[in-house]
Amino acid sequence: MNVIDLRSDTVTKPTAVMLKAMSSAEVGDDVYGEDPTVRNLEAMAAQIMGKQAGLLVTSGTMGNLVAALTHTNKGNEVLLEADSHIYYYEVGGLAAVGGLMPRPIQGDKGSISVRVLRDALRPANIHFPRPSLLCLENTHNRAGGTVMPPQAVAEVASYAREQGLKVHLDGARIFNAAIALGVEAPELADKCDSVMFCLSKGLGAPVGSLLVGDSDFIAQARKWRKMLGGGMRQAGVIAAAGLIALEQMRERLAEDHDHAKLLAAGLAAIPKLTLDLANVQTNIVVVKLDPSLSTPAILAELAQNGVLASDFGPDLLRFVTHKDVSRQDIEDALAIIARVSR
Ligand SMILES: *Cc1c(COP(=O)(O)O)cnc(C)c1O
Numbered sequence: 001m002n003v004i005d006l007r008s009d010t011v012t013k014p015t016a017v018m019l020k021a022m023s024s025a026e027v028g029d030d031v032y033g034e035d036p037t038v039r040n041l042e043a044m045a046a047q048i049m050g051k052q053a054g055l056l057v058t059s060g061t062m063g064n065l066v067a068a069l070t071h072t073n074k075g076n077e078v079l080l081e082a083d084s085h086i087y088y089y090e091v092g093g094l095a096a097v098g099g100l101m102p103r104p105i106q107g108d109k110g111s112i113s114v115r116v117l118r119d120a121l122r123p124a125n126i127h128f129p130r131p132s133l134l135c136l137e138n139t140h141n142r143a144g145g146t147v148m149p150p151q152a153v154a155e156v157a158s159y160a161r162e163q164g165l166k167v168h169l170d171g172a173r174i175f176n177a178a179i180a181l182g183v184e185a186p187e188l189a190d191k192c193d194s195v196m197f198c199l200s201k202g203l204g205a206p207v208g209s210l211l212v213g214d215s216d217f218i219a220q221a222r223k224w225r226k227m228l229g230g231g232m233r234q235a236g237v238i239a240a241a242g243l244i245a246l247e248q249m250r251e252r253l254a255e256d257h258d259h260a261k262l263l264a265a266g267l268a269a270i271p272k273l274t275l276d277l278a279n280v281q282t283n284i285v286v287v288k289l290d291p292s293l294s295t296p297a298i299l300a301e302l303a304q305n306g307v308l309a310s311d312f313g314p315d316l317l318r319f320v321t322h323k324d325v326s327r328q329d330i331e332d333a334l335a336i337i338a339r340v341s342r
Pocket residue numbers: 058059060061062064085086137139140141170172173198200209
């Protein structure tokens with residue numbers, strides 16, 4: 001059976017070009033700073049994002065945690081969106097590893113406005129932890145892959161910096177945001193002190209994320225990465241695929257967005273499913289199930305018929321389009337989903 005895997009864009013397999021580049025990568029010991037392929041990737045990542053320096057990390061989760069540790073001190077408050085990946089899906093690392101106090105604030109489709117941030121920030125007082133970091137997320141996963149336009153990012157990030165905070169952007173899917181908005185990535189990163197983005201999602205690399213920022217920040221982040229056990233040796237093998245991901249795989253994300261729109265339009269026509277088409281801005285589609293359907297039962301029946309999706313909370317399913325699903329796969333998946341969700 002042909003399985004149409006729409007659980008996540010992390011399921012993408014490396015391309016033939018990536019595998020070839022990996023097998024012939026020039027490598028060295030990266031903890032000694034001697035892996036030329038890693039150095040190339042870090043420099044390219046920084047340049048693409050308009051920052052001074054970059055750091056290859058094993059995962060987005062590690063990149064976000066390293067950024068938070070670098071920007072803060074123990075006991076500080078970290079303001080972040082209540083449904084953000086860092087708060088929701090990163091195992092409580094801010095608290096458990098960083099000794100940090102997460103302060104979830106309610107966004108609008110994943111965006112945090114100046115007004116909401118202003119209301120959440122408390123004046124200096126002996127009772128309150130010191131707020132030191134704002135985290136943004138673009139695209140926003142749990143909001144359904146929604147984008148935050150450059151002006152909105154710049155406004156809230158500039159305000160946060162005026163208040164003495166650092167700003168970290170969780171840009172796991174930043175290139176999806178850039179393509180959907182028709183802007184270059186640095187416009188979305190401009191007022192942010194650091195940005196993390198993933199190579200291992202829609203860009204198709206097998207492993208790795210990048211953290212970028214100014215040179216001092218990255219020098220400190222490199223030490224935190226080492227402490228967390230993320231210093232890698234001949235990591236050029238991984239970086240070689242990452243270089244291909246950045247060079248060859250960004251533009252094609254537009255195709256995934258077209259497929260998501262096609263999928264969403266089809267799902268919206270199924271009586272027991274509801275979704276807001278205006279929310280389908282990139283490669284993620286979240287649908288709400290009629291109360292007569294059970295999420296685990298639907299997911300199991302879909303899987304039996306060769307369609308994989310994710311449980312996204314009570315009555316919610318998430319579908320993610322990516323390079324390894326074709327237009328035909330989307331049409332086939334729609335027919336199966338319509339049959340199963342009667
Ligand atoms: C996937 C994701 C991450 C974490 O990346 P991993 O490599 O899976 O650890 C962080 N933030 C967002 C928004 C994500 O979607």
